[in-house]
Amino acid sequence: MTFLRSMRGSLFRKYAVFLTLAVCIGLLGDGLSDIYFSNRELNVHLAEVQREQAASIAWRTGQFFREIEGHLGWLSAPPSGGNLPRLRVEVQRLLRQVPSISDVRVLDAHGHERLYVSRFEADRLHSRTDWSSNAAFRQAREGTLSYGDVYFRRETEPYLTIALPESKPGVGIILADVHLKAVWDVVSGTRIGENGYGYAVDRNGTLVAHPDSSLVQRKMNVRSLPQVQAALAGFDPSSGERAKRVTGTNLDGTEVLSTHIRIPQLNWIVFVEQPQAEANAPIREWIARSLFIMAGGLILAFLVSIRLARAMVKPIEALRLGAERLGRGEMSHRIAASSDELDAVARQFNAMAERLQESYAGLERKVEERTRELAVANRAKSRFLAGASHDLRQPVHAIGLLLSSLRSGSDPAAMRETIARAGAACDAMTELLDSLLDISRLDSGVVQPDLRAFPLSTILQRIEFDFEPEARAKGIDLRVVGTTLSTRSDPVMLRRVLFNLVSNAIRYTPRGKVLVVCRRMRDRIRIQVFDTGVGIAASEQEAVFEEFFQVSQAAGSPGLGLGLSIVRRLCETLGHRLDLKSVAGRGTAFTVWVPLAAAPLAKTAGREVRMHDIDGLAGRSVLVVDDDGEMLDTTRALLASWGCHVLTAESAHQARAELAAQRTPVDVIICDYALRGGKDGVHTVKSLGDIAGAAVVMLLTAVTDAAVVEAVTAAGYATLHKPVKPARLRSLMSYLLTPAIRRSRRAAAS
């Protein structure tokens, strides 16, 4: 319906009206001018025809009398001279030759009849009848040939007397009576069209010839007819023979077109008339035909205009409609091609719609993918949570059981045993929570690798150092092949990776060997951890990197199933490639590809370097601030065992007092983030002000909230997540106390 409405809109109407007008004006102009000129031409033609006919009648009538004149002229000069019997024979011959002449009289100069020859009556010679009063005779006596008025014999027979003057003395004047029926035939023999005819009047307006002879016989005078009146009014014997055309009425009162011409010698006027309706019939017919054709043309023009206008407006309308539908979101709508200039527009429009649709579809696909990924991640999280909860329940359950047995038991040996087992359960839980914390940190993205060049040997030595006792205890031959290569990575993270791999290798190797070896491969270093353990079935090689997955052959073995997932996350974070090769029952080989770096600044000590020397913790002074007294004592004992000088405080106030008493600045401040009284660790440490000096600050926190970590990092402090494993605390401390790290962190904090 919108289309219909808009089709009736102004553009369509404008086009239609314009096109129709353009054709109409042409057609009308052509038609009207055609009619006008044809009308004129036809009128001229009709007038010409009438004029010719009138002239023809006049000429033939004149010719008729001229012939008679000729015959009479021959008679007026007969060879017989005055011999009357001879003359009579001549006249008789003349009557034979000219049927129209009924009587001939030969008069002497005085008007006395010398000879009379007639068709009807007895001839007379020398009758001397007096004709001197005859008008025609008088004119002839003056020497001019004259025609008398028309007269009727026995009422109905029209005659006319011609008087011929004496051409030779002694012959005399000749009077001839001429019957006019032959003239009638000349005049009435002319038909003009269907109802047109010719007639003649004398100078008085009396009919002398008419197709209806009875009118002439009744001596009808038609001078009342307008055309006759006009002709008589303009009657001038001296005027020429030009035909004149006027309108008038005939005796029936019908409008006629009339043309008249004068016959000079007779003083008659010949009229040729045609009813106006008939004369104009061809013109009317022509006009009717023209109008009909014009009407047809106009209708055709109208239809064509509508068609054209529609064709012109339709593509525009289609464009408009397309834009409208596209605007409503019907992306699949396209405009039909129209094979004209607007086609390019339509094509561009379609291309635009195509692109819009594509980008729309891409967007939707991405949203879908993301949703699917999210669902997968959500499922993984759920699975992760379920696994973690399950693994946490076991030691808690065990501790619960041990505690109840402690409550009821009294044997000291059994109690020690129970306590030892509870400690082991606690260790397992701590380890699990540590791992979970690591994964959580890695997933939350708060851990940014601190990439730098360092010698691999530092890590490898630590591995050997840390796992040597465990391996020996298990009867496994642990070999770490030393190297001088340096890599560019985060040393803490890389060490964690290798720790986990070696730990796994030892754990899943009942007997045999574990080998850690590095090798340079062009610009990379391949670090491999081999073992001769249970191996991983090919079907499980993917799954081992997922959380809480444990190799099926190793059921019942200790472990959390988080080690490899942490390894995977760390490698992803560091951008190191991790490969796995394994044959079930034969052993496993993990390969970590790390980039090769130039030798670092610090040169490494030999293999036999003592642990304390590596850490550089001995002799450092540490301030521990925690509102939990138990925690304070445990930590003090631990740090003291590493050779550190420890100060403890339960609040900021106490800490200030301790520092003031110490007089010398401390190297490290370890502070709980959430202290009693709502004060956070950052605030507490800052409140210590200058007394704290340039100490390395580590904040202990149980939360992994990114905001907290950020706040701590912003303050230039390091974060330490609870519960703290001694090894982790020690490595972090030693790392932070490295002079280069201290410098760079201080610069960043300031």
Add this chain to the structure above:
Amino acid sequence: MHPTYWYESIRSVRDWPRRGCALARATCVACILFTSVAGPAAAQGRNGNMLPRIAVLSLTSLSPNFGGFTDRLRQLGYVEGRNIVIEHYYAEGSTEKLDQLAAEVVRSHVDVIFAISPPGATAARKATDSIPIVFMSISNPVGMGLIESMGRPGGNITGVANMPTDLNIKRLEMLKDVMPGLRRVAIITRSGNPNHQVNVAGQVAAARKFGMQPYVYSIAGPADFDSAFAGMARDGVQAACAVQDVLFFAARKQYMETALRYRIPVIADGHEYAEAGAVISYGVRYRALHDRAAVYVDKILKGAKPGVLPIEQPTEIELVVNLRIARELNVRVPLALIMRANRTIE
């Protein structure tokens, strides 16, 4: 959705040609039906569904010149049997029978009566004053009381007159020209023809003026030809002038044969006499009179009132010389007359 445009109905234009065909066919059928029904009806003319009827009323039987009448009618568009009916009423010389026929004609309600010669015209005039009468070949209709005047005859009658003047005087003059020694001339009249009795005195006077002794033989009819010519021979008549008469005309062959038998040269009116054996004929062409009469009939059939149609008079006079008969009768026809003749018969 395709909207419908208001002008889409015009698309049915393509059905027009077929409709036009049907229309044209229907029109054709209608026209054929109309013409087949109305055509003959239109041809029926007046008098209900009857064709217009013309009654030819004559004392004598059909003249060879009657063809002039039918020819002209045909030229005017009448075809006998199609749109005109011509009925013939011939009295065979009997005046009584002529009157009876006239009454019969009037009873049958014809449209026009074509009355030939004074006997026919007189009978028709007596029988009706309502049915239009067209007469032919009457020299003096006013004198006979048939019409009021030549220009306006009045009543229900009009027609074509014969020669206004008595051509017998002209014939006598012509006889004198041919036979200068002519002394005794016969004038043959019919006792039943009133015109003859009117004109005979003038003819006698004219003959005397031309220096001839006139002998008038008035007979009742063709039966008396022989006795009349026998009387002429007895009286020593050298030539005879046959006065025009419809009865004599009908019996012209017998008339002229009788004259030849008695070796008396005759001058008569119509060329038919010359063909039959008259030495000279000088008179109107009757065929032309018939022709003109047909024009009157046409005008009346087209609604003209006879009373206002002026009487037409003949102007054409024909001179025919039968040279063969002249030689036979030892009549020397002068060259001047032969030159005047419209026709000569060898």
